[in-house]
Amino acid sequence: MNSLQKKAWFELFTTTVAVIISGIGVGILVHFNAKGVVGLMSFLIAGLIVGLYSHLREVRLWANLDEREKKIAFRAFVLGAYTFVLFVVIASFATLFLIGGRGRIAVYALPVISLIGIFISQFMSSAAILIRFAREQADGQ
């Protein structure tokens, strides 16, 4: 397993864990009907720690990739970004069509849509890398 494959598995795992923890966090905030600065700050601090750690790890991993692996990683990132945008657009319009123009929607729906979008995006990105290398191995490389 090369460094790019390890990166894909690691990111898939960490994103899954982060989304589950964030989902629990949203659930707690919804349950207690929390408002204001406390909930926002807790999410910002947690996001900052995860983001900083991921960024530092990404920089170190990126330095070890060769040009072909960087291209594969970049294409996977673009696929993930497109998937995120597509998912958010579809989820937003599906909500409109399902609930109606004058319907009401719970405020936690938006962060939930974002979290699911992040997970699907990362899943697609990691899957693209892993499938690419699996196909190469199947071709005898």
Place this chain on the structure above:
Amino acid sequence: MASSQLSNKIRRLRFDNGQMTQQQLADKAGVTRQTIIAIESGKYTPSLLLAFHIARAFGLSVEQVFQYDSDDSPPQH
């Protein structure tokens, strides 16, 4: 639009250079073995910089390792 393709003699050159392994060439060129395999099989077109690195690993020029096959002739100046 003219079709073009970059072919190479890496496999032959490896054997001509004391049965150099793909890993040895990869180490010299600063890439992974999988990248060398992809280039050898024509599935990946290397950057100009990497093409130079590979050519230098054999002590040859880029043109001696990589060949540009095109349907059209080069533009006349």
